[in-house]
Amino acid sequence: MSDRLRLADIPAHAHGKFRRDPLMWLMHVGVDVLNWIDGLAEPPNRGPGRRHQFFDVVVAERGIVARDQNVVAVTFELPDGAVMPAWMPGAHVDVELPSGTVRQYSLCGAPADRTRYRIAVRLIPEGRGGSAEVHQALQVGTGLRVGLPRNAFPLAVGGYNQPTTAIRLIAGGIGITPILPMLALLDRVRMPWSMVYCGRSRDSMAFLDELAPYGNRVTLHCDDEAGLADPATLLGDLTGAPAVYTCGPPPMIEALRGALVHRPEVEFHYERFSAAPVVDGAEFEIRLAGTGETLTVGAAQTALAAILTARPDATFSCQQGFCRSCAVRVLDGAPEHRSTALSPQELEAGYFLPCVSRAEGCLTVDL
Incomplete structure (x- = not known):
């Protein structure tokens, strides 16, 4: 990006x-x-x-x-x-x-x-x-x-060649933060919307005063009152081929993905607020050029997690492949890039993102 x-x-x-x-x-x-x-x-x-x-x-x-x-x-x-x-x-x-x-x-x-x-x-x-x-x-x-602001979770409010006639918003915990500004924009362009906001308890949920004017378009789901919400509760009635926008913990995101996998007519947009699990990972090695130390990256482990065991001062932040703060330069080996955040010039210079990208064999990095 x-x-x-x-x-x-x-x-x-x-x-x-x-x-x-x-x-x-x-x-x-x-x-x-x-x-x-x-x-x-x-x-x-x-x-x-x-x-x-x-x-x-x-x-x-x-x-x-x-x-x-x-x-x-x-x-x-x-x-x-x-x-x-x-x-x-x-x-x-x-x-x-x-x-x-x-x-x-x-x-x-x-x-x-x-x-x-x-x-x-x-x-x-x-x-x-x-x-x-x-x-x-x-x-x-x-x-x-x-x-400068960057947007990995943009709101597309209907229009050109889109079937969307309504928006379903789902916020889990502090995942309310990117969702909140969407409400005013949807109102301004007169796009019908509804929202479910989940939290551990009513007391833990942020911005309830700002949500109150939206009335029954916002449904609060408190785990301590009603238990964990299932996908059917979160998604509601999807009549009209709406788009779904959600931000929250990975288990909630994965449950919604599973529920919508056979609904190609429904747009699904999401943002996690913590790292996603490694998918289709295989063990490989990373060699730190500065010390000569070789680290083993487990099949279910990120390269960043392995690096942090030896270099706890290494720079990182989002752990999801978009902030680019953890980027390191590869001196030898072929990385398997699993992010589009790096520019063509950065890729040509040999950088990769250890928070999400992987490799086969061994990578030597400039650390």
């Missing part, structure tokens, strides 16, 4: 007159031109994962948005209050925290408000430390850096 905003991110015209919404197309063209001009000043031969497109922001607001106090919403602005780069529902940004840790978070504010970005983060006590730092360190006035 390129860091530049893509044509595929632009939704179709709501009533099918155009393949892409003309106003949003013009806005994205303008952003791409600015990014191209900025790129002229970048040094040659930069590697993936470099933070050349990060910019300085300041925390303008923060607030607790779940009754259990474990989800905080943080709003960023530019220090001078200027307009920020455009984004569309489903987009995320890289956030470089004060410690230097980089994490990806979905934007959950209003795309029309170009003066601010908002993210929301659930505290994960047993996590890798990013959520704890957001909760503790990002106070109003804190300065930090964020990257």
Whole structure:
């Protein structure tokens, strides 16, 4: 995936007159031109994962948005209050925290408000430390850096050659964050929609106050009241060949994929908020050129997980093959690329993404 905003991110015209919404197309063209001009000043031969497109922001607001106090919403602005780069529902940004840790978070504010970005983060006590730092360190006035918005989960709101007449949204836990901005856009283009929002308990569910105005179009499913929701409950009535958009934990995503495998008339769009399991993996080896150490990557293990056993300081973030922060250069061997995030130039330079990509035999990497 390129860091530049893509044509595929632009939704179709709501009533099918155009393949892409003309106003949003013009806005994205303008952003791409600015990014191209900025790129002229970048040094040659930069590697993936470099933070050349990060910019300085300041925390303008923060607030607790779940009754259990474990989800905080943080709003960023530019220090001078200027307009920020455009984004569309489903987009995320890289956030470089004060410690230097980089994490990806979905934007959950209003795309029309170009003066601010908002993210929301659930505290994960047993996590890798990013959520704890957001909760503790990002106070109003804190300065930090964020990257340009990228969209691996774009909302296509019907239109050109699409059979979609309705949208079914399904959010699991903190997976509400990319879904939330979609609601306002669907309302604006008058696309019928309904949503199921699942959580462990009502107290753990974020943004309930913001969802309340949508009335019975939003169904809350609390596990402690009704048990785990099955695919039939989550999908509801799919009459009208709708599209399904979902974000949540991998087991929920896989259950929905299984339920829709024989429904080719239904579009299925999803985003996980944690790494997917390895599929069709085979054991191989990675040799670290800097130390000569050889690591065995298990059939059900990612190359990144193996690298982290020897190099716990190695850079990584999303673990899903789109942020590119874990990219390393292959010095010898043939990688099996399982991501489209790297550009042709990066592939030609020998980079691969150990979070998802694999190999046969042995790879020697520049670590």
